[in-house]
Amino acid sequence: MTNPYSTLEFDIHPGTSLGLFEIGTVFSYYNFPRLISKFQGSSLWTILETLRRLQHQYPQVDIKFDPDSSTTTPILIHLRPHISLLFSGLHQRLHTISIHSLQTSNPPIILKYKDTVLSSSKDEVVLRRVSVNRTFGPTYPSGSGSDDLKYPGIWFSFEEDSGGGGVTTTTTKVAENHRKGKEIEDRSNEVKKIMILQKCNDGKIQDPLDGVTECNVMHGDIERAIIKVHDGIRLYFSPLSTTNKPLHIRLHQTTAQDLTLDLGPPLRIHYKEDERMTIHSTENAEDDTNDESDYFYNYFQHGLDFFISGSTHTVKKIIIHSNIPGSPLFQRYKRCNWEIEGEPEDDEDDTPPRKRFYDRFETISHFLSPKETPPSMVLNRTDDEDGLQLPNATTRLYGYDGIILEVLESSQVVSVTLF
Template identity: 60%
Template sequence: MISALDCDVRPGSGMGIFELGSSLWNVLDLLRRLQHSFPQVDIKYDTDAPSTTPIILHIRPHLDLLFSGKQQRLHTIVLGKLRLGDPPVTLRYKDMVLSSPEEVLKRIFISRTFGPTYPPPGDDLRADLRYPGVWFSFEEDGMGDGLKGIQSEDRMHEVKRVIVSQKELDGEHRDALGELVECAAMDGDISRVIVKVHEGVTLYFHPSRTKPVHIRIGETTAQDLTMDLGPPMRVHYKDDERMTIHAMSSASNNSEPSYFYNYFQHGLDFLLSPSHIVAKIILHSNIPGSPLFQRYKRCNWEIEGTPEDDEDDTPPRKRFYDRFETISHFLSPREPPPSMLLDRTDDEEAITLPSATTRLHGYDGIILEVSESSQVVTVMLF
C-alpha cells in the first residue's frame, strides 16, 4: 500500500488520478495496474437492475467513485475520512494544501480559499458549502444528527467529505444519478452504436461533431477497420470449432484461418474471414455480474427496426437495457427460438459467479446472449 494518498481537487473536472467522464472500464483497468496503491476495491450495484444500475467503486478507506447507470461514466468523486484511515490523505487545490495529517480543513479556510457562496436553504450555517463543481460536507455518511455545536463555533467546523461533480449551468438542476454532459474525458470513445440486422453497424463517437463510421458485413475490410478505429488491442485467430457440430454442411477446407480483431476499449469484436472481410460483429453490454464483465467496455448498442413508412425518420429501436423478452418480440413476434446453454467459466476454475451460465438465442442474422436475469450481454451479427 502507498504510504500516503496525495491528490489535487479540480472542481467540475476531477480529483487526483480520476477524471470525471472516464469510463468504468478505463478506471477499473487503471486500478488494476495500480493494485499496489489501491489494494482494496469493492464494486457495488443493484443486482435487480444490473444493466442500468449506477455503480459505486469503494476504494478503501477514503474514496467512493459513482458511475452513471447507462453510460458507465464517472459521475461523482467522494473523498472522505480526511483525518482517519490508513493511508493518510493530503488534499490540494492548485498550489495550496487544503488538508493533510498536520492540517485540519475547516469551514473558515474553505470560505477564505473559495470565496462566498449561496446560503443554504433555511440559512443553516452547519450545512454543506457548495461551489460550482465541488462541495464540502461537515457530516460523515449518516451522521447528520451528530453536529450540534453552538453557532459561534460553526466557522471552525471540520470538513469530513469533499465531493466533486460536473458544474451545472445557471438555473440548471441535474439528476444526481443521471448521465453526464459530454466532456473531454470522453473524446475518442464511442457514444452509441446503431445496429442494422443483415447490414452492419454505425458507430457514433465523442465529441458529437465527429463523423460516424459505417461497418458493413461482407464489405468492410481489415484495413478499413484499422483506418477507422486504429489497430485492435488484440488479434485472435479462431481455433474454437466446437460449434461446427451444429453446422448443416462440412467445414471449409480453406487452410487460411478466420481471425478476430478485439477492440476491448470499444466493446466490439470483429470476425474477419480468410479474405480479410468482416464476417461477424460482436457487441458487448458489460453488465455487472456477468462472466465477461470488465473484459470489454460497455457498447451502447441500439437495434434498429424497419421504419413504418418512407417518411418515418425515427425508426423503432431496442436498446441494451431492454429485457430479452422485449427485444425477442421486436426481432420476431413469434415464439422465441430454441436456445443453447453457454458457460463461459468452464475453462476458468478460479472464477465463481452466482449466474455463470447464459443462453444463446438465434434469429435471422443475429444472435443474442442472454443472462439468467433476462439481460442481453452480447449481440452477434452475421
C-alpha cells in the same frame, strides 16, 4: 515509526477531477509494448482497468450495484478508505467523486488545490470551514437545511455521512445566548466529506440516471451503436451532431485495414476461434476452411469484437458487449450503447423502430421474431476455468436470422453477435 502505507496525494479540480480520476476522461497505462493509451470517456471499464494496474495504491476495491436492474442503475466503486466513485447507470461514466475519512492515516491522504495543501492526514493538516472560506471565497447558502458549503463543481460537508441515508454526526451546537461562541465553533468545523461533480448553473447535483453532460474530453468516444441485421453496425462518436457522419462497418465488406484506419489498432489480435459452435452449422465445416486462420480484432475499450476472415480479411462477425455488472463478461469489455434497428414502416419514415441494450430479452426477442422465441443453448463461461465459480456463470444463447443474443437469467442481454 515509518508508516507502512504509501501516501495518496491528489490535486483537486472542481467540476473536473481528483488526480487521475476525471469526470470525462482518465489516463490509463496498459501493459502492451510501447502503448500508452488515453481512452476517451471515464468509463467504468477504463477506471477498473486502471485500478487493476495500481493495486499497490488501491488494494481495497469494492463494487456495489443493484443486481435486479444492473443494466440501468448507478454503480458505486469504493476505494477504501478515502474515495468513492459514482457511475451513471446507462453510459457507465464517472459522475461524482467523493472523498471522505480525510484524517485516516491508513493510508495517509494529501489534498491540494492550486499548490495549496487543503488537508493532510500525514502532516495533521485539518481542513476546516474557515480554510474553505479563505481558499474558495464566499458562496450561496446551501438551501437544503444543511451546513454544507457548495461551490460550482465542489461541495464540502461537515457531517460524517452527508446524504448517505445513515446515522450522521451533526455540527456541534452551543447555547443561543452565546452567538459569538457559535460563530467561532462554526469557523472551526472540520470538513468530513468533499464531493466533486460537474458544474451546474442551478447549483444542484445532477441525477446519475441522467448521465454525464457531454464535454470536450469525451470527443472521439463511441456514444451510440446502431445494429442492422444482415448489414453491420453504425458507430456514432462524440460530439453528437448532424454534421458528424457515423462510421459504417459492413459485414463481408469492411476490411481489417479499414478497422485499423478508423478505430486504431486493436488492443489484441486473437487467432484461436472457439469451434464448439461449428457442430450446429448447416454448412460443411471442412468446406469452410481457409489456407489462413480466421482471427479476432478485440477492441475492449469500445466494447466490440470483429471476427475476420483469414482469406479475404473482411469482417465476418461483429460482437457487441453490454458490460452488465454481475455477468460472466463483466469488466472484460467497456459498455457499447447498442440499439437494434428494424425496418421503417414506409419510405418516408425517418425514425425506424429500435430496441436498446437495456430492454428486456422478451421485448427484443418479439422485435426480432414476433411469432415465437427460438430454442436456446446453455453456455457456461467458467467451463475452461478450473476452480472459478460465479453466481451467474450460465447464460443462454438465442439464435435468430443473422443475429445471436446472449442472455442472463434476469432477461438482460449481455452481448449481441451479427453474422
